[in-house]
Each structure stands twice: as structure tokens, then as C-alpha cells.
Amino acid sequence: MLTYALRRIFFAIPLLLGITFLSFAIIHLAPGEPTDLIQGDPRLEASAQARQLLREIYGLDQPIHVQYWKWLTRIVRLDFGRSFSPDGRPVLAKIGERLPVTLLLNIVELLIIIALAIPIGVLSATRQYSMFDKVTTVFVFVGFATPDFWLALLLLILFGVQLGWLPISGLRSLNWEYLSFWKQQTDFLAHLLLPVVVATFGGLAGFSRYMRQSMLEVVRQEYIQSARAKGLAERVVIGKHALRNAMLPIVTILGLSLPGLIGGSVIVESIFAIPGMGQLMVQAVFERDYPVIMGNLVIVAVLTLVANLIADLAYGMVDPRIRVGRRR
């Protein structure tokens, strides 16, 4: 197991290099440079000169392989560089201030999805074609088909404007620092409620479907029949024998959704005015802020590789067949 893990980590290094090189090349191939957007006042003839100056400051006047080498030698020392935007802040600081909110939102969302999707999936699989199954199927398709922004706006109009129960946008009220500790927490939760609901709604649909599908396959297996034949209670058959095996594909999907945790949803963030990773990344792309884009991509790439590794290791642990197979 250990050698397997080490070997995987070793092979991840060239993979990571390849990913960064490709991303670097693709980003620089995209037409337009950060300096092209320095328009300022078009009547200022110096803007051409200002652009040239900025190209030198950013090092964009050098050939791309030199730029990549410089970037690479910095990144191995964990120096992500400085943003090209006029605040010139370190990339890590920019990502660092956006990451906690995005992580929080995504983790809460994922937990709720798991907590709801598994029972929904199991119930609709064990009662296939029942009323419950039909209703959840409709619900799930509505969830798939509902655009985030539309649902978000409807909920905002109802709870924010008409009823006035919930705040509309942002993370905290303006008088937040003057509130008592508990009021601060409830204020924060009130601000998070609708974004979480909206983000959960779409994800719930997919996950409960996976669960239902996986469960349906398992309950048709012969060992389930033999469990029933032994006279075990249906609760035990489903809850113990079937569920464990039905969870296997879910573990893989969960593992793969780990890197997604740091990527924010641009639509949800924009509508609820939440300063998260999605907005940072989109703004960086529009502004061609290469260091921020690359910093973000490196983190996502590393997380994806790590998540893959974890998923594979976990798979081995959950499923004895894989472990045994490898020892042979």
C-alpha cells in the first residue's frame, strides 16, 4: 500500500509539470494581454508607452519559454508571484482571502447534499415506481432543469423583498462588528442560507440519482437474495448488506468532487454578492491576470491529483477485492 502510494506520488510530478506547462501555454495563447486592457483615457497618447512599461514590469516582453521557466522556478519555492492588477498583491494573499468563504459554502453544501441524497436515493431505489419514487424523480428533474440564477432571484424576491426575512446579498450586515457574538453568528448564517439552498438544490438532484442507480444495481444481486432468504430483516438487508456496496461508486464521485470545493460558483457568487473564488477567477481571466489564473490552476491541479489518489486508496480500503487483487 505504501509503495503504491509513493509510486503514485512520484508519477504525479511529471503529470503536474505537464498540466502547468499546458495551462501556461494555453493562457498565453489566448488573444489579448493584460496590458491590452490598460486603456485609461484613449486620448492619452502615452497609453502605448504605459503599456510597454507594464509589459516590462510583468516580464511579458520575454519569450514564453523564459516566462514559463521563471514562473516554474518561483513556484517550486512556493512563490506564486504578484497579481497583475493595480493592487499588485501576492497571489496567495488574494486566494487566501477568498478561499475560506468558498470552502465553507462548498463543504456545507456537500454535507447537506450527502445527508439528503443518500436517504432519497435509497428510498426511491427500494420503492422503485412507488409514489415517493415518482415524486422525487420529478423533483430531481426540476432540480436539474432549474437555472441557479433564476431560482436564486425568485427566492430573493420572496424572502428578501416581499417577506423581508432574509438579507439579500453579501456575507454580513453592515453593522456586523457592532453586534453581539451570537447575533454575529446568526447574521452570518442568515446571509449564507439562500446561497446554500440554491447551490444544494442543483447538486442534490445529481447525487440522489447516482445513489438510486447504484442501489438499484446492488439490490438485484444474488447475495441480497440470499440475505433475504436467510430471513434477515429488510432493514438489515438494505441498510447493511446493500448500502455498503452501493456506496462504492459514491466514494469515487465524492473524491472527484474534492477539487471542486475550492472553485466557487460564479453565478451564485455574483447574485448573492459573495466574494469567493469563482469571482476572483473569472475576473482574473477577463483581466488576463496570469499569475492569479496560474496560481489557482496549480492549486486545483494538485488537489485533483491528491483527491484521485485518496479516492483510489479509499477504494482499496472499502473494497477488499481490489486490495486482494493487487497482492497477488
Place this chain on the structure above:
Amino acid sequence: MRSASLFAPLVVAAALVLAGCGVERGGADEPVALKDAAPAQGDTFIEASIANISALIPNIANDSASHEVGALIYNGLVTYDRDLKVAPELATAWTFSPDCKHLTFKLRDDVRWHDGKPFTADDVVFTHAAMVHPKTPTAYREDFDAIERIEAVDAHTVDVTYRTPYAKALQSWSMYMLPKHLLEPYVKEGKLREAPQNRTAPVGTGPYRFKEWKSGEKVVLVANPDYFEAGRPYLSRVVFRVIPSQATVFLELKAKGVDGASLTALQYKRQTEYPAFRKAYNRFRYAVNSVTYFAFNLKDPRFADKRVRHAIAHAINKQELMDHVILGLGRNATGPYLPGTWAFNSSVQAFPYDLARAKELLAQAGWRERDSEGYLVKDGKPFAFEILTNQGNDERKKIAEIVQASLRELGLKVDLRMVEWATLLKEHVRKRNFDALVLGLGLGRDPDMFSLFHSSKTRPEDFNVASYANPEVDRLLERGRATCVQEERATQYHRVHEILADEIPVIFLYHRDALPAVTSRVRGVKPSPSGIMYNFPEWYVPRELQRYTAG
């Protein structure tokens, strides 16, 4: 909405929790009968801003959000008054030498930086040094490169000498002054962007002091008790909240979560007419100093023919276009100058909509035959071209669509393409690789159009995108920028306006209106040709209507 029932228990629970938590909402529903209530200090003004600011030293930022915030923190030597005329700010007076090459400023002697240090002539000299330092990444360098020599005669007098007479000399000193005692080392090292004043602690002389900036969330400013002009501004706090979605901004307005925001044309015209909104907000309308235009690529032989350009201009029904695109909330443009400003020539007539005349002109230019689909043909080739504009700008897309439909009636085959902004600039505009463009242009405060229409400005990096060349316009533009006497400049620009309206290298479509809404509890807002923000320190909320006590 069937699905909502699933979450109902959750929502109710949260609402109960909220009931006790003092989020301020509503509350200002009192009727607006207190027109003459006495000015009072206090309250917070929350402005919704679509974009995040990029820096706290606006001299090195290009985005309008940074400049909007910067305008409250910093001052220039001069500013613009309600009628867009240059007015004193940190300077009390100025004199030009008769040859327009020497400019002397007398400075106020009662101004202090936010950290208490006095503002002096040395800071002015330093700001110049910062702007022309080779490593300062500013787009506003040119104005300061034109200066040959600058010196502080005494603590409150500055002498500026220009290499040649420079028309924009005076207005260029509306640039924000920077504190020498804090920023000098950063400028010398070429690291102005990394100075703490650019991120966490800007120091200016303006009516508001910086409190905090949470990137992507908000910027908070507090009143400066020592503000040199009339003392402390009335409103105690100003919060710029970043709300990227226009739809959300509107919902916040409806729920009274923000006090000031820009409305879209649709919101202004159709969605804010109901009494509750009219009671809670005052809406304003004034021309934005910008023009939306349709540009030809004059390198294309078809468009090099003036009759073809005239035909296309005659075929566009501008009134209908404005009614559709901005619901009539704008002004017809006859040229690049804003109506009512001194460079604007009021005798220039708007180009009439006249389809028959358009067809006649095209026929004169040799476009007579039609192909099987009804498109005009010359030498066996149909008149087909492509209009480019930037993706994500709904207004420009609609314009392009309307022009497409209008020109189809004329027998021209027009395709549309929306291109992402950076790509559009790099691949099409700079390389002049387009047939026609729909774009907007911020006009700035000075009417100098040298870089937009002078024939020397047609290289890839330059802004004469239509590749327009006319010796008379060249001469007029050169003369217009070589004097500091406004009347002389006006004569040149009035003629430029006439020529451009006749030659139409670009079709000037309209000047869009800004449509801000401001909460009705704020008094002292006086709309003017320059907008509403010019007297922001004089805005106040009568004590009975004040809503936020913090700060």
C-alpha cells in the same frame, strides 16, 4: 416553486432566529415631507458598486470604481464644478503666461493630509515626479511628460513650465495629489503599487478618510473632520458595497438595503414607477460624458466612398434605435462632443433618417443591381460585411442587430459577431481587422480629439480606429491643442464637429444617460450637467430620518 416546500422548515427556523438580530431593513418609510429639514451630521450612505476596486491610489488604476472611491479620499489642484468648468480645489488661483507655456498655482495654506501633516508645494512637485517616474505604472503619464520643469517657489506656490503650449495643462492638474512624506521611497524604488497606501492605508486630503477595504466585498470611508472645504462632510460613513449582479442591486434597492445605485434604462422606465419606490428614492437623469458609435473601416474601399457612408447613416433611424436600445434615455449625438459643453457646435444638424435618399446614394456609388436574394451587387459581388462588438454588452448587441435589420432593407447583407473584449481589442481593433464596429467612447473632460481623428494616429497602438485622414481636421486638431485660450480652441473644435458630421468616418449614435437612484432621506442632492456627485460632502440626512447610528 413546488420544490420550495422541502426547504420551508429550514427557512422558517432561520427567520425566527433573524427576528431578534437587528438587521436594519425598512425604517425609512416616513413620508418625504421634510424638504427643508436642517442639515445634520451623521448616518451612513451605502452605494452599490458593480465592480470591485483594484487599487487605492487611483493614479495607477484604470477602473472607474477605483476612481469613484479615490475621488472622495483625494483632491486635485483643480476640479470640475457643477457646470463642468474648471474650479479651484487645492489651488486657490492660477495664472497662465501669455505664451501658454508657464502656469503658476497658488495653493491653499490650510490643508492637511489625513495623517495631520500639512499639504505643501513639495507634494505637488512630488506628484509630478511620481507620475513621470519610469517605473510608475500609470496610464496618465502623458500630461506630466509634457512638463519641462516644475518647482516649488515657496510652500504654497508652484511654477510649471511646459515644453510647448499645452491645451490640457490646467485640466491635467485635476489629477489626485499624493503625499510626499509617505510615498517618496516607494516611488524611488519603482514600487508604488506595493506601498501600503495602495492597499490598506491611503492618505489623501479629501472629505473622507479610509477605514477598510474588503476585496470583492466593500470599501468603508469615514468623514474627515478636518476637511478644508467647509469642514466635516455631513454623512458620517460611506460604504461602497460590491454587488456584481445588476438584478441583485435592484432587489437591494427594493428592500432598501442600499442607498444609492445606478439603474438600467429598463429599471428606470418600467420597474421603478410604482409609488413605494418613488417615495423611497429620488431618481436622477443626466448625460454621461460618453458617446456610442458605429465605426467604419475606411481602409475598406466600399466605406472609403463617402456616399456609401452617407447612405448607411441615412438608413439608420436613430430615434427608433434609441427607443429600442436605451428606451429613449439618451441624447442624439451629432459628433464627439457632449451637447452643452463649450466644444459642442449647436449648429450641426442631426443626420435625418431617409431610406429613399440612402438608396439613391448607393445607386450613385454603383450599387444598383440586386442578386436573387435581393442584396445589392457590384462587379458580381454582393455588398456583405460584418459588424463586430464586444461580447456581454447587451446594449451594443442590440444596436448591431437594429443596424443589421435597417441595412437589410437597403439591400446590404450584414453579419454580426460578438467577440470577448480583450480579444476584440487585440485581434480586431488594433490590427484594423474588421469591417465595422459598434463601440463606446468615454469622452473625458477635455475635448481634444487628436488621438482619435488625427491622421498620424492610425498605427496599431493608436486610437484612430477608423483610419480617418483629413488634412484640414489634422490642422484644426493641432491648433486646438496648442493654445490655452478656450475661445480659440472652441473655434477649432466647432469646425472639427462640422467636418466630422459631414464626412462621418464614424456614425455617432447617442450619448447615454446616467440614471442614479438616491434614497429620499438624503437631502442636498443637486443634479447638474456634471451629474450629482460633485457636491457629495454637502449631502445630509435630517436627524429624524437618520437610519444608521454606528460610526
